[in-house]
Amino acid sequence: MGKQVIPPGGEGSIESVDLREALEERYLAYALSTIMHRALPDVRDGMKPVHRRILHAMRQLRLDPTAAFKKCARVVGDVIGKYHPHGDQSVYDALVRLAQDFAVRYPLVDGQGNFGTLDGDSPAAMRYTEARLTDVGARLLEGIDDDAVDFRDTYDGSEQEPVVLPGAFPNLLANGSTGIAVGMATSIPPHNVAEIAEAALLLIRNPATDLDALLAHVKGPDFPTGGIIVESPGSIRESYRTGRGSFRVRARWESEDLGRGTWQIVVTEIPFQVQKGKLVERIAELLEAKKLPLLGDVRDESADDVRLVLEPRVRTVDPVLLMESLFRLSDLEVRVPLNMNVLVGGQVPAVIGLKEAIQHWLDHRKVVIVRLARHRLEKVSHRLEVLDGFLIVYLDLDRVIRIIREEDDPKAELIVAFTLTDVQAEAILNMRLRSLRRLEEMEIRKEHTALSAEKASLEALIADEKAQWKKVADEVKVLRKVYGSETPLGKRRTDFAAAPEAPTVDILEAMIEREPITIVVSELGWVRALKGHVQDLSTVAFKQGDALKWVLRGETTDKLLVLSTGGKVYTLGCDKLPGGRGHGEPIKLMVDMEQGQEVAHVKLHRSGGKVLIVSKEGRGFVAAEDDILANTRKGKQVLGVDEAWPAMLMVAVEGDMVATIGENRKLAIFPLSQVTEMTRGRGVRLQRYKDGGLSDVKTFSGADGLTWIDAGGRTHTRSLDDLKDWTSDRGAAGRLPPPGFPRTNRFA
Known part of the structure; x- marks a missing residue:
């Protein structure tokens, strides 16, 4: 045996630790860290910490939708330096995905440069690409500077980061989320915002609204790459009720007539998260292995839009039968899973249904609206206090000027002479001389009247829950209009159909x-x-x-x-x-x-x-x-x-x-x-x-x-006439056959 090394503190400094308990404790800590800080989205803003930190860093860099683009390397540097102590490539990958219109239904980042393609091509390095926020990204951050949400210390305590975003956009359902934690996973497909808004308005009017009423508006996922969902309504309902299930999604195709009886199939939309390049390779492999005898050739003629051309081997082939064989063997048909496993309240993992997901978002918006109202009320009350002081001193400006010029402590003297508060006295001392005009007094009175009315409105909003829900409903109606079905971004891309009954x-x-x-x-x-x-x-x-x-x-x-x-x-x-x-x-x-x-x-x-x-x-x-x-x-x-x-x-x-x-x-x-x-x-x-x-x-x-x-x-x-002697009912014994009948007793 080797020599036992005694620590400097002597034998008494050795502590016995149960290995099982130590491993359980450390593994639990790892599991909780993965669940809460990496894999599962928050039900309120639908974001994981890395995405939340990316948007917050872009806000700090003033990358609003109308601002100029900045290098992605600048954004990634701020994220990993201030908020997210992980690898720069992982952060950049997350940033890229937020900008890909084929990966995210409503992009949060407006990218400039090569951000990858539907074929699976990698984006350019972060030093070449640029980014800024989209309107959707800006809506998620709306009110973050006005105490809409809580902040916490960053990993090194040098900065503050939001615990959750204000989320004036139903990002969890609109853009979906995927992630694998320890012992659990999440998979939420994207949906149509206008449909979610309609369902949310129903819940605001009547919180007891049942799932069937919501599904009259939210018919199913709406994928950025389009496609056709061929799932039964009963299966879709059960998935949204339990929060677990899947959706069968097929490519969109049409038969193109080439004249003289010839035709070809053109695929214009492929299922969600399927890389077009790998799809074409797979079909070509099946063709070479002679597993698709009805298919003659496959070509990718895509430019800005998807266009996969499938040529039949012979023109007598049934197009539906050809596509059914392709659906069975290739990713022209996939199953998109639904597992609505989210962090409720930012703390507790839970699998929730569609109704609960919408309700949690609405509850969060109500809390944000009240917090914004209280913050604004504080600002308005402070300004009214200052304006009240201004109006008092305007009645005797000469005396104010004399006190400021002659007194050693003008602030204290003003408070005593005009019965002012400390805030009012400080504001008067900081007033510019040009503000002493008569016209300025009129503007102050006008501002005072407007702010007084706003204060009363804010106080009424904070005290009345119905008014708060009305405010939430008004915001949702704006979303429904901005991202309505008639807009290019809001128009539904994924349709529904029954699968062809091909035997x-x-x-x-x-x-x-x-x-x-x-x-x-x-x-x-x-x-x-x-x-x-x-x-x-x-x-x-x-x-x-x-x-x-x-x-x-x-x-x-x-x-x-x-x-x-x-x-x-x-x-x-x-x-x-x-x-x-x-x-x-x-x-x-x-x-x-x-x-x-x-x-x-x-x-x-x-x-x-x-x-x-x-x-x-x-x-x-x-x-x-x-x-x-x-x-x-x-x-x-x-x-x-x-x-x-x-x-x-x-x-x-x-x-x-x-x-x-x-x-x-x-x-x-x-x-x-x-x-x-x-x-x-x-x-x-x-x-x-x-x-x-x-x-x-x-x-x-x-x-x-x-x-x-x-x-x-x-x-x-x-003939039967020749054979009438042998013809009778079944079960007869019969008789010897006619001449010429073979001795083998066989007809052939």
Whole structure:
């Protein structure tokens, strides 16, 4: 062991500290610092400390909307030197964001120079860019010099900074906020000020106004980059009620006709906080990976406005289906979260709803208005006191002049001679000689009358809560007018729409490149897909002991229906079938087929079609193909069977008659209408057998007659008149087939 070092104070100066308690204490201090001084906005002004300090520093530099621009480096220097002891780049990034019209719905900073682009390009260095406040930024600071809010010491105690801004603008909802604290986060999307103003006026008139009344005006977020919200009204209401939720936002697009049947899609607005450059790169990657078979090309033709051009691969493509495939795979559709986690009263983190957010802002404005009124009343009372003194001495100016010229202590003598206050006497001594004119006395009396009326008005405002709320309402009405829906800045940019009801199946098919294929299934149940519609299969090889059983010609967008001997139907996407270079793969391994069961039959799915499913027993029923599609690997149980009589065939329904032939070589023909249509069960008896079971079944049109192919490849057709001896009701035993029927007991 090393030698123990005793501190200078001796062993008694060593203090034992519980490590767990020490860590908890320090972590709690860190968490509180992050929550209160970095990540969460104040519900009253909607700002975090860094943004509040930036605006305050710009106010100190007199960077009003009408003032000349100053270098951003000057602003950042003042912020980190006086108020915010952190890195200059983090402060500059915050300043830049306040000036970006694509990041902030109502910019607080008016920037001059390169402040970044929608493509994600970085802004120029702070030594090159300049800034000043916008009208919105000035409104947030309005009254800050008139005791509207409390101030506190800065980090080094050398300056004072505002605890909160007066906030004559609903910045929390209008511009939103995002942040990640310790154990909590906030995400508030921007909204339209005119709509918030309408809702605020409702709350002022009736604080008990319910959420539904507010949502009649605040329909949802209003993003600076526009877009279309495709969220249901019920979901939006629930989000605003609880303060948690999300909004599904899509790009705005239109189909542009190029003439001669050709067209292209033009995207004019992209979702909020999506970088256009990365969006185009992502679409190009998907195109190269062949995950967007309907899309031919993508181009960015943007200048001042967004213009992304999407060219279809073929002009017969449905534009809605093309866009739906893009919405699924790219950031042309995003979900913007809502988590209204804010600091209530500047101290307590809480998740609040829309109504509470507006009400907290209104309550803050009422407090500010009262404080401004009291501050103004103090100024007016002081001025009236001075004017009263002026009016008193104007009655005997000669005596005032004599006292000032002859007395050693003129101030005390004036107080005694004219019964003045200390403030009045000091003001008289500081009066200029030019103010002794008769005209000046008239101006003083006029000012006195006006200030007296203002004092009475201020006192009435401070004493009457209704008058205070009226004052708040008047301010809100001004906001509604200045940022109304008819103004360029206040006009709503984000619209609402219901998402197109494009079937999921269609979208998935649209994302598959359509190519002709030949599906080969062997006797042992191995499947593979050859490219193109192959006619000559003589060169197709199989494993030893295996041979060709089924050949199906279709496309990669088709689905393969597989009937097992256990009566289950499985669905395989033809685009996912193994290629034709090898022997393929066993179907049993591609689905969850139960032990001991085999592949009984396969066919390509026809949307809207019907099939006749039968068992070896000669029982079966008609089912709609769409109803027997399976969505999982486990398949869908359709035909009820037992071990002795497994499922056997699944043939397409074509026509109005059914022909069955048994292993006993008995043929029976009956109307299709006698076969029950259902989705699941054992079915009805099609043909009765004394020995053996079913061999084959076929549906056909009575008008065309029954057709079969003999062993020599010749086609035989018999009309219903020729087959009247074999035609009866279902469930008959049948009789030996006509001459020429193949010995295999198969129709083909």
